[in-house]
Amino acid sequence: MTASALLHHLQELNIQLSAAGERLTIDAPRDVLTAPLRQQIVEQKQGLLELLSPPAEKEAYPQQPQETPAASVEACSQCGAEIYAYSDDGLNIFCKRHRYMQSHTQCQASPSLTRVTQARFFLQDLVELFNEISDRPEPRTLDLETTGLDAHRDKIVTIALGSPGRVSVLDMRPYYSLNAEWQAHWKRALGEVLGQKDFLWIGHNLKFDWIFLATHFGIHLQRVYDTMLGEQLILGTGLHDAGTPVNLQATAARYRIPVSKEQRLWFPNLDQRSKEWSAPLPVEQLAYIVQDIEVPYQIFQQQQAKIKAQSLDHVIQLENQALPAIAEMELRGVLIDTERWRSILQQKYDRQLELERDITATLEGALRDSRQKAYEKDMDTYKRYQNGLREEERLLMQAYQASTKQKTWPAFRQEGVNRWVESHPPIRKPALPKAKINLSSSAQLQAALSALGIRIHSTQEAALEPFAGNYPIVGQILQWKKLQKFRSAFGENILAMIGPDGRLRTDYGQIGAVSGRIICRNPNLQQMPAREKNEGENIRTCFIAPPGYRILKADLSNIELRILAEVSGDATMLRLFAEGKDLHAETAKLMFGLPENADTKKQVYKGQVSMRDVAKTINFGLAYGMGAQGLANRIGVSADAAKELMGTYFATYSGVSRWLRSSARQAMKQGYAVTLAGRRRPFPTNIADPSIRGSFERSAKNHPIQGTNADIIKRALTLLYETLPEKVHTILTVHDEIVMECPEPLVEAASRLLKDAMIQACRDYLKIVHIPEPDVLVGTYWQKD
DNA sequence: GTACTGAGCCAC
DNA sequence: AAACGTGGCTCAGTAC
Numbered sequence: 100m101t102a103s104a105l106l107h108h109l110q111e112l113n114i115q116l117s118a119a120g121e122r123l124t125i126d127a128p129r130d131v132l133t134a135p136l137r138q139q140i141v142e143q144k145q146g147l148l149e150l151l152s153p154p155a156e157k158e159a160y161p162q163q164p165q166e167t168p169a170a171s172v173e174a175c176s177q178c179g180a181e182i183y184a185y186s187d188d189g190l191n192i193f194c195k196r197h198r199y200m201q202s203h204t205q206c207q208a209s210p211s212l213t214r215v216t217q218a219r220f221f222l223q224d225l226v227e228l229f230n231e232i233s234d235r236p237e238p239r240t241l242d243l244e245t246t247g248l249d250a251h252r253d254k255i256v257t258i259a260l261g262s263p264g265r266v267s268v269l270d271m272r273p274y275y276s277l278n279a280e281w282q283a284h285w286k287r288a289l290g291e292v293l294g295q296k297d298f299l300w301i302g303h304n305l306k307f308d309w310i311f312l313a314t315h316f317g318i319h320l321q322r323v324y325d326t327m328l329g330e331q332l333i334l335g336t337g338l339h340d341a342g343t344p345v346n347l348q349a350t351a352a353r354y355r356i357p358v359s360k361e362q363r364l365w366f367p368n369l370d371q372r373s374k375e376w377s378a379p380l381p382v383e384q385l386a387y388i389v390q391d392i393e394v395p396y397q398i399f400q401q402q403q404a405k406i407k408a409q410s411l412d413h414v415i416q417l418e419n420q421a422l423p424a425i426a427e428m429e430l431r432g433v434l435i436d437t438e439r440w441r442s443i444l445q446q447k448y449d450r451q452l453e454l455e456r457d458i459t460a461t462l463e464g465a466l467r468d469s470r471q472k473a474y475e476k477d478m479d480t481y482k483r484y485q486n487g488l489r490e491e492e493r494l495l496m497q498a499y500q501a502s503t504k505q506k507t508w509p510a511f512r513q514e515g516v517n518r519w520v521e522s523h524p525p526i527r528k529p530a531l532p533k534a535k536i537n538l539s540s541s542a543q544l545q546a547a548l549s550a551l552g553i554r555i556h557s558t559q560e561a562a563l564e565p566f567a568g569n570y571p572i573v574g575q576i577l578q579w580k581k582l583q584k585f586r587s588a589f590g591e592n593i594l595a596m597i598g599p600d601g602r603l604r605t606d607y608g609q610i611g612a613v614s615g616r617i618i619c620r621n622p623n624l625q626q627m628p629a630r631e632k633n634e635g636e637n638i639r640t641c642f643i644a645p646p647g648y649r650i651l652k653a654d655l656s657n658i659e660l661r662i663l664a665e666v667s668g669d670a671t672m673l674r675l676f677a678e679g680k681d682l683h684a685e686t687a688k689l690m691f692g693l694p695e696n697a698d699t700k701k702q703v704y705k706g707q708v709s710m711r712d713v714a715k716t717i718n719f720g721l722a723y724g725m726g727a728q729g730l731a732n733r734i735g736v737s738a739d740a741a742k743e744l745m746g747t748y749f750a751t752y753s754g755v756s757r758w759l760r761s762s763a764r765q766a767m768k769q770g771y772a773v774t775l776a777g778r779r780r781p782f783p784t785n786i787a788d789p790s791i792r793g794s795f796e797r798s799a800k801n802h803p804i805q806g807t808n809a810d811i812i813k814r815a816l817t818l819l820y821e822t823l824p825e826k827v828h829t830i831l832t833v834h835d836e837i838v839m840e841c842p843e844p845l846v847e848a849a850s851r852l853l854k855d856a857m858i859q860a861c862r863d864y865l866k867i868v869h870i871p872e873p874d875v876l877v878g879t880y881w882q883k884d
Numbered sequence: 885g886t887a888c889t890g891a892g893c894c895a896c
Numbered sequence: 897a898a899a900c901g902t903g904g905c906t907c908a909g910t911a912c
Contacts, residue, residue, distance in 0.1 A: 337902085337903085537908080539906090540907080540909085541891060541907095542891095542908080542909085543908090556897090557891080558891085558892080559891075559892060560892085560893080580892085584892085587905085587907075588894065588905055588906065589894085592906090608903095611903070612902050614901080614903095616902060616903075618902085618903055618904075619904085620905085622905085623904045624895095625894095625903080626893090626894045626895040626896090626903080626904065627894080627895075629894090629896090720900060723901035724900065724901070725901090728897090730900090732900095790899065793899065794898095794899070798902090800901085801900090801901040801902080802901090805901065805902060834895080834896045834903095836896080
């Protein structure tokens, strides 16, 4: 066996070799390192040392560890053609053709399989792949198999790429037992192939593969086409649309592409099954890998016609360009100050316990009293029943005495009692009153409050609020609920998700909402409390910058209303934005006929809320299709008053009114609503039920507004990804907000880039409405305005 | 025991 | 009162 074949053999056995000068260190379990093996290592020591020492830097590619073939063997052992490479055991040499045939016939997996790269052919094959791709730069599919879902913890088993009929599988398992130098060579070679600038990689849910490649090899796929995103745009679905799943199987099925049974279960934790980890890839797995290359490719091809038909070209491009930006953000995570987080939790918890003592004492007291009364009443009826039963037994006894006594008394008695019970349903003995309450149970809370004379249909904040004035306990309950929510949803469960590097990572769903919004979960960082009154307990202060860095934050000011002004073309709203006015205040002035210098925060409407707040409520509510009743509930006036307010509002913004009505009508007629980037959401067209129809109409009105916001933020993330200097990264996005992390000396430049990206992104879609330059907040933590 | 649903509440 | 759009998470309660 040659030195390089030996080295590879050792690697496959998980035996670690390292070279230091003239010393060769072997790290292996005793039972694996057999005597013959040890003998071979000693014989090949010199060759191994050479292979393990770092190769010279000037070489474009290092020579694969291999020695000159023995003089007697110079041709392919199959056909005698020019030597190409050694077989994996180093004992045979093959020409190019037979080397691949060798793999192919060995695995018998698929006629499409043109290459199964083994460790010692890795660099040669990569050079060849590079040439192939450069020669024929048409799109190819890419797909990884991994031992798990966590890019930081799990390993890449295979990297497959190609197109139908030509699939290459790179077996990456040996990579993890290479020394650092050889790992660097593999990375570099992989980067040359996968990181090619203008080459398009197709895949299903490529964010996953992107993150693994970036984490393990520092490779950033440049241009991608994600068939999952494509499918979502074609169908107009979010991520968790139960009716229309967009996983590979379901998607393939929609295009009538046959997919054989899933083999996915084989790969998870493969690295913990050492025998399988070091054995050749089984035929079934290879076939499965090939399928995962060919199927997405076919989906890609079939999607093109639908994209054309629905004019989705632009939004497809928008999403595919945004994918790397979002993947990188997910990979990066955000640094957390856990100590501070815990101290905030403690403060809140202390207060919660104190409140809980008071609340439970009062409520359980009330419950005990009322239940005691109910118990006494129940006990009374129970006793009366028992007395009735005894009286019946007495009568039965009399009847028995008078009878011929053909049955025994117990039998006679039982029959009589059974008869009686039929007309007197049994009453169970009431349980002793217990007065324990779980404040988290809305049913129990409702019952306890009822015992205090507080009758409510629900325990939600809005229902309890009106009683807070007369009943101090209600105020306490409201406080307790806030604290409880905080502790359960934003406490240790989130801290437990922080990585060993102190950073918290979330899973982004690029098209998470049907509107096109990005969502995130595990944890959902888009719902971190933002309205904490006490800055000392603001949880966002725990999202911090590393030493020497700053956090930058900016949002798109009033973006949904600006979009509304744009799409509706409403002259008044456009003018107000152009003048840079406080839109809510100006709306109030127009609606209530106030003079220019009026203070709309001081002017009160019907003794309830300020006029500015009324205007603000309508301004926001209308983007959601709010009705008069909703407005009435929100600002606490009669339905008639609310109706009148809305009338005034829509008279003021007649263009908005017209647009809302016409876009609902159009969506119901043509079957979809669309954003400014061309993102569609489908709607059923023949809905008779007015309430169901109304619900769809509200969604249809909202879609262009919320969805265009999503278009813009994704464009901004893309522009930032393309322009930010190294070490500056976006780390969070929350619908209209972008948060970045930046070395202190680069703050000025990064702020500029952030502003420019946001303005440019708006400009790409909003051509008429005024866009102000965003304010960038700079600090050591995630600030809110 | 696990799986699901509804109430409630956090974000924009 | 479902009737104000898009989401996720937790808990209680129930069904299997």
